[in-house]
């Protein structure tokens with residue numbers, strides 16, 4: 398090994414979480430190195446959020462347009478799939494990260510390309526693609542931000558079947574004729590929406606009883622209804638037992654419990670994520686390789702005052718915006734400790750704790766209809782022993798929704814803490830619902846009293862009038 402190069406902060410993994418730690422550390426005047434083995438920008442930029450939303454946007458825009466009288470006739474035909482895929486390629490920066498590298502250069506961060514591993518306390522060893530070795534030493538902090546990869550269950554025949562994971566589903570260069578999807582959560586629902594809209598015949602095989610199992614039940618029900626209307630097949634409570642694919646380009650067959658078989662041209666396994674921690678030197682500091690990295694609310698790894706973990710890898714919330722939030726919190730903690738500040742602000746909602754991970758976590762699922770939720774669902778609130786009431790309202794009864802789309806279908810729920818009269822959570826499902834979410838996130842994070850929300854008047858005729866209807870329903874009950 399060569400002599401160590403010293404930095405204030407070394408960040409392992411250049412996805413959105415890692416990049417944001419670098420940004421915060423540099424803003425605090427700390428010298429910073431970033432180690433990245435693939436593309437700076439991470440899963441989100443090239444094989445997840447960004448390309449998936451580029452595929453979904455035309456599908457959702459067409460669905461919306463088809464519900465507008467006078468416009469529907471003009472958008473009856475198929476999408477121009479080649480144009481959609483080209484636009485997706487543009488948004489994935491053609492799988493090149495020069496833009497990110499230029500930005501890191503501009504803020505004075507040093508990038509090491511290669512596989513990084515912890516190399517004992519405060520050290521990271523990097524092996525470049527050319528086989529060069531570097532040892533980086535951190536004066537203040539090492540931050541692990543290595544993210545996740547797709548989990549593919551070990552089913553008989555699965556390796557020979559060469560299934561798609563989220564990477565192939567977001568970067569494919571043509572629409573498969575028939576796409577089988579195993580899984581019922583967010584990746585399954587979004588990719589079913591995208592590829593059915595782009596011309597594939599999609600079949601979704603759900604192990605549980607509904608789509609989107611972590612959201613309020615009506616979310617998965619409304620999304621499944623719409624997918625079926627778009628021509629997809631949604632099968633619930635089915636178990637895949639084996640997969641068969643003979644030859645290199647032939648169809649793939651899925652064998653269900655009970656012996657039924659289904660044939661497709663591609664098979665997407667949308668069956669969850671595992672942490673990329675099996676080969677990052679965790680054993681050199683007494684941590685278990687291959688596990689999620691547990692952290693406290695300041696994103697510090699207990700027992701290692703120099704080690705932090707942000708983003709997917711700490712398993713607090715597998716979402717880009719939340720990983721970036723954790724990065725801002727961890728960056729503030731590192732900067733405060735480097736400056737010798739004696740006390741950290743770790744009370745709930747303080748500058749040095751990621752309280753929103755637990756209390757106000759927002760997520761939008763970009764299906765048709767969109768499903769947007771923040772905070773606790775009714776089941777989660779009741780499970781936590783809170784005294785709550787759920788208030789539901791049919792979004793179609795809001796004038797703004799009716800004007801937005803003919804035959805609008807959607808539903809909203811707010812979960813009210815009856816002891817404090819504040820919102821613990823809210824869910825909106827319907828076309829255009831994504832942009833309703835941030836108001837709810839503010840209400841939940843700021844714990845705005847219901848009495849004060851009454852004075853937050855939604856403009857007429859927007860879909861946001863759902864807020865007024867929910868509050869009226871709460872007061873009238």
Ligand SMILES: Cc1cc2nc3c(=O)[nH]c(=O)nc-3n(C[C@H](O)[C@H](O)[C@H](O)COP(=O)(O)OP(=O)(O)OC[C@H]3O[C@@H](n4cnc5c(N)ncnc54)[C@H](O)[C@@H]3O)c2cc1C
Nearest residue numbers: 410412413414434439440445446513544708709715716717
């Ligand atoms: C299909 C799909 C769609 C999604 N859509 C959304 C969405 O719309 N909104 C949303 O909020 N979230 C979405 N997500 C989740 C989102 O992609 C993740 O939460 C986010 O990418 C996590 O960021 P991260 O920085 O923690 O990790 P990653 O983005 O996974 O980045 C980790 C980086 O670390 C690098 N790395 C790993 N190991 C090493 C090593 N040993 N040495 C050097 N570098 C290493 C990797 O190459 C990678 O670049 C989606 C996920 C999927 C799969």
Ligand SMILES: NC(=O)c1ccc[n+]([C@@H]2O[C@H](COP(=O)([O-])OP(=O)(O)OC[C@H]3O[C@@H](n4cnc5c(N)ncnc54)[C@H](O)[C@@H]3O)[C@@H](O)[C@H]2O)c1
Nearest residue numbers: 550580581582583584585604667668669670715761762763
């Ligand atoms: N718009 C967004 O915010 C967005 C979009 C996509 C993904 N993501 C995030 O990425 C993460 C990964 O999403 P995901 O949908 O891949 O994973 P997930 O962990 O949310 O869901 C995996 C699903 O696969 C099912 N499953 C697991 N093994 C199975 C098997 N052998 N057979 C059948 N079903 C099986 C599980 O029951 C579960 O419902 C999530 O945390 C999600 O929040 C976010």
